[in-house]
Amino acid sequence: MKVSTLIVLVALSILNLAGASKSELLQRIETVDSLFSHEGPTSNVLQEYQWVVNDIESREARDVALPELEAIVRDYLPQLYFKKALIELNLNKDAAAIGDLKKVLQLDPTKKPAKIKLVEILLEKGDVVTLKQFLNLKEDSETIEKIQHWEKSIEDAERLFLNNDFLSCVRLLEEDVLSLTPSNGQAHELHYQSILRLYHNDPTLVLESRGEKIAVAKIIIRDIQTLIKLQPLANLKLYDTLSNFFLFTESQFDIARSYIKNCLRIDNDFKPCGSISKFLTKFQDFLRLFEEYSIIIGHYYVTLEGSSSSNLNDELVDPGINFKFVNDFLFHSEIKVSKLEKRLLPPNIKNNYDYLLHRASTFLVEHAGSDVAIGELKFTNDLNKISCESFIRMNDVKRAGPYCAKVKDAFLPKSLPDVDKLLQAKKFGEAQAILDQFNANVKQTKMFSDRYHKIEEVLKSQQQQQQQRQQQHFRQQQQQQRQYQQQQQQRQQSNAKPANDYYKILDISRDADDKTIKKAYRAQTLKYHPDKFMKSGLSKEEIETKMQDVNQAYEVLSNKELKERYDRGDDPNVPNGAGTGGGNPFGNAFKGGNFNFGQQFSHQFFQNGGGAGGFGFGGSSQFGGFGKGHRHKVKFSKNKKKRS
Numbered sequence: 001m002k003v004s005t006l007i008v009l010v011a012l013s014i015l016n017l018a019g020a021s022k023s024e025l026l027q028r029i030e031t032v033d034s035l036f037s038h039e040g041p042t043s044n045v046l047q048e049y050q051w052v053v054n055d056i057e058s059r060e061a062r063d064v065a066l067p068e069l070e071a072i073v074r075d076y077l078p079q080l081y082f083k084k085a086l087i088e089l090n091l092n093k094d095a096a097a098i099g100d101l102k103k104v105l106q107l108d109p110t111k112k113p114a115k116i117k118l119v120e121i122l123l124e125k126g127d128v129v130t131l132k133q134f135l136n137l138k139e140d141s142e143t144i145e146k147i148q149h150w151e152k153s154i155e156d157a158e159r160l161f162l163n164n165d166f167l168s169c170v171r172l173l174e175e176d177v178l179s180l181t182p183s184n185g186q187a188h189e190l191h192y193q194s195i196l197r198l199y200h201n202d203p204t205l206v207l208e209s210r211g212e213k214i215a216v217a218k219i220i221i222r223d224i225q226t227l228i229k230l231q232p233l234a235n236l237k238l239y240d241t242l243s244n245f246f247l248f249t250e251s252q253f254d255i256a257r258s259y260i261k262n263c264l265r266i267d268n269d270f271k272p273c274g275s276i277s278k279f280l281t282k283f284q285d286f287l288r289l290f291e292e293y294s295i296i297i298g299h300y301y302v303t304l305e306g307s308s309s310s311n312l313n314d315e316l317v318d319p320g321i322n323f324k325f326v327n328d329f330l331f332h333s334e335i336k337v338s339k340l341e342k343r344l345l346p347p348n349i350k351n352n353y354d355y356l357l358h359r360a361s362t363f364l365v366e367h368a369g370s371d372v373a374i375g376e377l378k379f380t381n382d383l384n385k386i387s388c389e390s391f392i393r394m395n396d397v398k399r400a401g402p403y404c405a406k407v408k409d410a411f412l413p414k415s416l417p418d419v420d421k422l423l424q425a426k427k428f429g430e431a432q433a434i435l436d437q438f439n440a441n442v443k444q445t446k447m448f449s450d451r452y453h454k455i456e457e458v459l460k461s462q463q464q465q466q467q468q469r470q471q472q473h474f475r476q477q478q479q480q481q482r483q484y485q486q487q488q489q490q491r492q493q494s495n496a497k498p499a500n501d502y503y504k505i506l507d508i509s510r511d512a513d514d515k516t517i518k519k520a521y522r523a524q525t526l527k528y529h530p531d532k533f534m535k536s537g538l539s540k541e542e543i544e545t546k547m548q549d550v551n552q553a554y555e556v557l558s559n560k561e562l563k564e565r566y567d568r569g570d571d572p573n574v575p576n577g578a579g580t581g582g583g584n585p586f587g588n589a590f591k592g593g594n595f596n597f598g599q600q601f602s603h604q605f606f607q608n609g610g611g612a613g614g615f616g617f618g619g620s621s622q623f624g625g626f627g628k629g630h631r632h633k634v635k636f637s638k639n640k641k642k643r644s
Contacts, residue, residue, distance in 0.1 A: 203364065203373040217249040233266060239263035244256070283336055299312065299316050300412075300445065311444070312441060312444045323393040323394065326386055327391065330353040335352055384403050419435060423454060428462075435451065500549070502557050521554040525547070530543065552573050
């Protein structure tokens, strides 16, 4: 408590004990107002105002004719009641506030703020009988008109209810009644009863209520909470009903138990609340974990329209649910009921799983007339999911089957046996196709990523192998293409006619052997001997050209390697010829060197007297371009004719 507040309280106590005079009463009122300013609308301040009001009213009763006291009552008491009413409204003490506001208007009917606040509260509650006492036909015509419309609407809603037109009744109440009197217990009760009957007709119904689509079970929960808030002591059965709806339609254990506790605080002997309290207590360890599991899978399998994926925290990625405890409790532990209750149970209830389904069935029979829709209950769906997953986590796929089969929507544990089987069979593509069906939230879970990482590793390896195969295939294609080009080139060269027909020059066939080639060469050199050119009719230049051709032909055809190239169409003496033979091997001798074959040839044959005797080819420096390995001496005999 603040020091200033404590000082004010001490001052008030002193004034109260002293039996204050007028000035002292005024000082006390001022002190309480100061406390209100410092502390706000608290129970402590309310108590102080109550003491001041009580003191003034008790003095007024004793000293009726005291003028000073009459002035205080007239000038200050209405304001004290008004401030007291405001505090009570903040503390949700509406009934007390209404009483104090009425007192204000009794003391001073001109206090307009008090009237406005009172009309507002009474209209919100739909207390039209009391409200009419404070309305003026001329000043409050608009409010009176609203009341008249409200009274007609509530009558119409009651008639619709009696005619079993519950949906129309609900719509009329929401549009014309509860919108004006949101705290009216009568209207809320009628709305609740109508919704309850709609649930009885169809537990899966979804309604458009107050601007949103909402399941009828959620509307029942909302209505009961409102009724308990408005009249917490009026109907304890509401606590029992609300607890069951929270548990079986929402899978919420803690809030279900809290309402039962509130019920028993009001009346510890109320049997419906006592019965469900025993059940919740015996099953609390499982139900608390069950609620946690329900919340977790709610994050995984988001069903709200427009909801998007989000990054899951570590507790959701790998939740620490004790599935061994879950499995043992549901399927191996003794049923958590008394011996008497156990004897009364149907014979098909063998374990706690069966018993929980039995409780859910009983709930539906009570509120829907039958348990046909038991598979649609959130409690049942979550129970089947946790049962399915507990067996999967325990590697008991066979026993998981019946419970997983009851889960109709997408659920990862249900698909894991198939995924694991495909992974084991190395059918990674099929396993990936199953996993890819799940949303982004499920894909963040450890249970998902453990398997998907295996697939990614294999796919990565396969991709690398495929890339290697593609690269190898590409290299093979390049090699094949080069070979093909070479073959094409060779075929083109084989088909190509050489620029120089060396076989024709030497006057031999293409299959001539080395001996024949040498013989032909000698014959051609002799044919174009300088001594004969005068008689052949050829010019000196023509003789030189013929001898060049003969020597080139012999140099190619007498060399095995050069002959093979020539036979493929690659003439070694032709620059830039086909093939890769290195160009013209005689370039230095005949084409690009400093040696001039024509001059040397003339010198040999014409400057040396016609070449009497013998002359050599090959080894001499004059013919350095084509002599290695080929030294041949050709002798010419001079035919002398006798002169006649």
